[in-house]
Amino acid sequence: MTFAFDNAPVWLDLVGVFFFAVSGSLLAARKNIDIVGSLLLASLVGLGGGVIRDLVLDSGPPAAFSNPAYLVPPLLATVLVYSLFSSVQRFTSLLILFDAGGLALFCMTGTVKALDVGMNPVAAVLLGVMTAVGGGLLRDVTANEVPELFNPRDIYALPAFAGAVLTSVLWVSGVFNALTAVAIAAVVFTFRVVAWRRSWQAPLA
Amino acid sequence: MTFAFDNAPVWLDLVGVFFFAVSGSLLAARKNIDIVGSLLLASLVGLGGGVIRDLVLDSGPPAAFSNPAYLVPPLLATVLVYSLFSSVQRFTSLLILFDAGGLALFCMTGTVKALDVGMNPVAAVLLGVMTAVGGGLLRDVTANEVPELFNPRDIYALPAFAGAVLTSVLWVSGVFNALTAVAIAAVVFTFRVVAWRRSWQAPLA
Amino acid sequence: MTFAFDNAPVWLDLVGVFFFAVSGSLLAARKNIDIVGSLLLASLVGLGGGVIRDLVLDSGPPAAFSNPAYLVPPLLATVLVYSLFSSVQRFTSLLILFDAGGLALFCMTGTVKALDVGMNPVAAVLLGVMTAVGGGLLRDVTANEVPELFNPRDIYALPAFAGAVLTSVLWVSGVFNALTAVAIAAVVFTFRVVAWRRSWQAPLA
Numbered sequence: 001m002t003f004a005f006d007n008a009p010v011w012l013d014l015v016g017v018f019f020f021a022v023s024g025s026l027l028a029a030r031k032n033i034d035i036v037g038s039l040l041l042a043s044l045v046g047l048g049g050g051v052i053r054d055l056v057l058d059s060g061p062p063a064a065f066s067n068p069a070y071l072v073p074p075l076l077a078t079v080l081v082y083s084l085f086s087s088v089q090r091f092t093s094l095l096i097l098f099d100a101g102g103l104a105l106f107c108m109t110g111t112v113k114a115l116d117v118g119m120n121p122v123a124a125v126l127l128g129v130m131t132a133v134g135g136g137l138l139r140d141v142t143a144n145e146v147p148e149l150f151n152p153r154d155i156y157a158l159p160a161f162a163g164a165v166l167t168s169v170l171w172v173s174g175v176f177n178a179l180t181a182v183a184i185a186a187v188v189f190t191f192r193v194v195a196w197r198r199s200w201q202a203p204l205a
Numbered sequence: 206m207t208f209a210f211d212n213a214p215v216w217l218d219l220v221g222v223f224f225f226a227v228s229g230s231l232l233a234a235r236k237n238i239d240i241v242g243s244l245l246l247a248s249l250v251g252l253g254g255g256v257i258r259d260l261v262l263d264s265g266p267p268a269a270f271s272n273p274a275y276l277v278p279p280l281l282a283t284v285l286v287y288s289l290f291s292s293v294q295r296f297t298s299l300l301i302l303f304d305a306g307g308l309a310l311f312c313m314t315g316t317v318k319a320l321d322v323g324m325n326p327v328a329a330v331l332l333g334v335m336t337a338v339g340g341g342l343l344r345d346v347t348a349n350e351v352p353e354l355f356n357p358r359d360i361y362a363l364p365a366f367a368g369a370v371l372t373s374v375l376w377v378s379g380v381f382n383a384l385t386a387v388a389i390a391a392v393v394f395t396f397r398v399v400a401w402r403r404s405w406q407a408p409l410a
Numbered sequence: 411m412t413f414a415f416d417n418a419p420v421w422l423d424l425v426g427v428f429f430f431a432v433s434g435s436l437l438a439a440r441k442n443i444d445i446v447g448s449l450l451l452a453s454l455v456g457l458g459g460g461v462i463r464d465l466v467l468d469s470g471p472p473a474a475f476s477n478p479a480y481l482v483p484p485l486l487a488t489v490l491v492y493s494l495f496s497s498v499q500r501f502t503s504l505l506i507l508f509d510a511g512g513l514a515l516f517c518m519t520g521t522v523k524a525l526d527v528g529m530n531p532v533a534a535v536l537l538g539v540m541t542a543v544g545g546g547l548l549r550d551v552t553a554n555e556v557p558e559l560f561n562p563r564d565i566y567a568l569p570a571f572a573g574a575v576l577t578s579v580l581w582v583s584g585v586f587n588a589l590t591a592v593a594i595a596a597v598v599f600t601f602r603v604v605a606w607r608r609s610w611q612a613p614l615a
Contacts, residue, residue, distance in 0.1 A: 233560075236560070237562050238562055239562045239565075241565070241566075241567045241568055241571075242559055242560040242561075242562070242567070242612075245543070245559060245560075245567055246560070256466070260465055260466070263468070265468055266466055266467060266468050266529070266533075267466060270466055270529065270533045270536065270537060271533065273532045273533060276532065287613075346551060347547065347551060347557060347560075348560065349556055
């Protein structure tokens with residue numbers, strides 16, 4: 001199952017960028033932002049977490065800038081949301097689902113990329129969580145929303161944390177491959193969506 | 206016309222910093238922020254976009270820190286706004302004009318600096334736009350304003366995008382010089398100001 | 411007094427991280443954010459300023475990521491605030507005091523770290539101020555508060571500026587050591603707290 005898995009992180013990353021970008025464009029549509037602002041919000045949420053990750057790793061310009069392929073998902077997301085969802089009312093549900101997809105992929109790719117350049121597993125987990133929650137935080141702060149991250153009636157960061165820890169443990173054990181990656185993504189996505197549907201809450205600080 | 210144009214980017218950059226810094230100090234004055242806060246807001250908007258650009262390019266400490274000359278424009282802007290404009294009521298018009306000046310210069314200097322260190326033209330355009338809109342975004346987010354960027358009754362990012370594309374095309378064609386630079390800046394500035402005066406709108410997302 | 415002072419910046423940095431992290435957790439408690447959000451806010455304010463500093467200095471991954479010890483203070487702060495202060499009503503006073511402690515230490519460690527890698531004293535002062543005010547700015551912007559920095563009825567950045575200038579001058583004069591460091595921290599902390607208690611104001615912009 002591990003054939004050609006070397007390139008998998010880039011593909012997973014691009015799909016994650018697309019999911020987050022759709023969440024950005026949906027938020028733009030809900031807030032009556034124009035199509036250019038929608039493209040910018042989609043880019044910010046889709047690429048923001050990864051750019052912060054790459055700046056921290058300090059290994060040359062961020063992937064989002066050195067590889068033009070990263071610009072395709074935000075463009076695609078903006079066009080799709082503009083042409084398909086303009087009449088859709090259930091923005092919130094869709095936004096949460098796409099956001100959860102991005103979260104599930106980014107907590108893995110962030111952790112893997114950090115381990116790959118030789119960071120210790122603890123720092124890799126931290127960076128994985130940051131990659132996963134960073135873009136959404138930028139999206140909400142920029143659009144003047146209270147970040148989903150700080151919504152006490154919802155659980156947002158814990159699934160990303162669980163995914164980053166699982167990724168780190170499996171990587172160190174040498175059994176991180178396409179199969180286990182899919183399993184982790186499924187766990188994180190399900191955890192996040194169920195937490196949202198059932199309004200799970202963590203104790204207040 | 207190209208003699209001594211090697212240093213032109215630094216000069217254009219400094220003038221752009223000054224324009225943006227004035228917009229920051231004007232916003233501070235409108236929001237009753239004190240003079241120290243005004244200096245910080247002027248620095249944030251004037252230097253923010255360039256610092257993000259230089260962090261992404263990953264070629265040593267950002268110019269704003271390695272070259273103390275960059276600290277002069279924010280200081281100058283704060284003093285000027287404090288001493289001259291305190292009784293001026295037309296803050297918004299002035300703010301938009303200075304902001305447009307910064308936008309016109311930064312979309313060029315950001316693109317040129319990226320091309321200069323060997324980035325591909327597409328990434329250079331993206332970085333040019335980010336340099337141009339980054340400082341203003343930081344200014345508005347920090348001062349708790351809805352970013353001008355996301356105002357549906359206004360066009361903000363398109364002029365910067367047009368300027369970055371023009372810069373990239375002219376640079377690759379080898380005809381980017383002082384004369385064409387002035388032409389690009391004039392086009393971007395006019396596009397931005399006319400779009401604002403006439404309330405041009407892009408389609409909603 | 412200078413024996414073993416080589417490692418002092420790391421210790422001062424960690425204590426500063428703790429102070430700022432407590433201020434983040436206290437804000438989280440006041441805003442009814444849950445315990446996971448509290449940990450994230452504590453990390454953001456405690457580590458944010460230092461991460462920005464290290465990104466600007468461009469000398470490898472930020473200390474917060476390469477040294478796992480930096481993750482202890484935010485964890486400790488979250489647990490402490492959760493278990494001890496949940497019934498405390500005087501959140502604001504406590505928050506300001508801890509924030510002032512962080513400010514006093516970070517304006518020194520930021521300046522020293524910049525001088526240490528060979529930056530000029532002016533840039534080092536700027537970076538010291540940025541390190542000191544950066545985390546708190548991120549905290550307030552993320553939690554959708556008006557940044558303390560821009561509160562016209564309060565003086566926030568000036569003490570940090572004074573501390574950074576003092577640090578820079580003493581360092582260049584070769585008399586920056588444990589004793590003078592404690593003195594600077596005391597001056598900055600006192601300046602900040604007295605300015606807050608007496609509602610000192612700088613002139614409006």
